[in-house]
Amino acid sequence: MGRTSRKRHQKKKLNIKEITENEEHSLMYLKSWLLTKNCSSVYNLTPFNFFTTGRGLKTLKDIKINDILIKLPYEILITTSILSQSNVSILFSKIQYYSAQCVLAVFIIYESHLGNASKWHYYINSLPRNLTNPDFCTQKEKNLLPKFIIDYMDEFHKVCNDFRLLIKSMNNLKLNGEGHCSHCNLHLKKIITFEKYKWAYYIVNTRAIYIDEAEIETNQNINIKYPNNLALAPFLDLFNHSIYSTTHASVVTNKNGNKFYQINTLNSFNSESQVFINYGAHNSLKLYIHYGFFIPYNPLDEIYFDISDIKVCFDIPKFKLDFIISNNLQKNMAFIRDGLNYNAICTLFIMNTQLQRDHWNIKIYGNSLTSEDKIGIYNMAKLILNFKKNELLNHLINMKELKYCTQCFSIAINLIEEYITILNESYNSLCMFH
Ligand SMILES: C[S@@+](CC[C@H](N)C(=O)[O-])C[C@H]1O[C@@H](n2cnc3c(N)ncnc32)[C@H](O)[C@@H]1O
Incomplete structure (x- = not known):
């Protein structure tokens, strides 16, 4: 993704609620308490309510690659x-x-x-x-x-x-x-x-x-x-997640034998900007389910479909289905922003091909699909994609009928809208191949 596009996506505000005065005070008390507990590394970090992400941590000084982001004494960790x-x-x-x-x-x-x-x-x-x-x-x-x-x-x-x-x-x-x-x-x-x-x-x-x-x-x-x-790690747990951040966590011991949990960053951050860590290589669905949020334009997102979705659009001869299943090709078939993932390409190739069975392996494992093969695969994919997209659009219509909804539900609506955007991008990629 280009930088401009990334910036455009990052600017989208995702149901972020305002921070109350009480919350603001509790965060400042937390920081002061930690400073009395030998946690000097929190000195240049301050809690802040950001437009795009909600509560997070802002740095008050420039942070360079390999700098320590935070260093908490072990006694502060709750295990x-x-x-x-x-x-x-x-x-x-x-x-x-x-x-x-x-x-x-x-x-x-x-x-x-x-x-x-x-x-x-x-x-x-x-x-x-x-x-x-x-x-x-x-x-x-x-x-x-x-x-x-x-x-x-x-x-x-x-x-x-x-x-x-x-x-x-x-x-x-x-x-x-x-x-x-x-x-x-x-x-x-x-x-x-x-x-x-x-x-x-x-x-x-x-x-x-x-x-x-x-x-x-x-x-x-x-x-x-x-x-x-x-x-549980007080204050450290105020860092928000970014897929573009890389950190390194370690346990360090000082000369007095005291242990600390330390996070170093492999990114740089300008003074007054939000500091992010990385919770792991999670797609939007996993982020929503486990963390209650997601980030638009996550490169790890894939929109899965299965054999039953294909069956809605096409008949699958038994001998072809047996081959697909015995090679596990039906697992995790997905639309991606650039078109289709590997298993989806292979499955749809098998569905579409007129070749005899002994040619199939060399075609799918030998990376030797012709332009004609690809056109056939992509045309089938477009039909399945439209079916998946209509399913999502129907969900959206029903979900949006609710007059009052919780913030968690609004995020689900945003997630489905994001999925539809991915399907549109996937469709455009499939159409680019003639
Ligand atoms: C470890 S906490 C981070 C601090 C949290 N924002 C807070 O207010 O206490 C993890 C939670 O922060 C939120 N979060 C983390 N990264 C985010 C991001 N990039 N955008 C929006 N919310 C995020 C999610 O609600 C997640 O469950």
């Missing part, structure tokens, strides 16, 4: 070992195994309940109250989401399964007259509700970093599922 200092550890009996994500989520709920009595309240107060993952759509909205989004929302089951285990444990505690908060005597059952658990679960999902399991002190009193490698 499962924190539970040994928390009353809520009583919930995690040795009988069950819990995921690190579940343990951290429960910790956040409990510390949030403690309010200013929590040692972590500056961090807890900095966490966003509203999240935009599709799981936060209302049921009415979820019913309108296309299958390709619903099918990937597997986190919802984990939230429910975790909560079932927690309820079991809280009920057991109640039966034994245990599980009251030492701070206010409220029972944990009243503190850890499903709604709060879901929020906290996604807080961990969208903000935790991965660290080496060997760096986490094991807690003998609870069983944690493998891998136990998550950590």
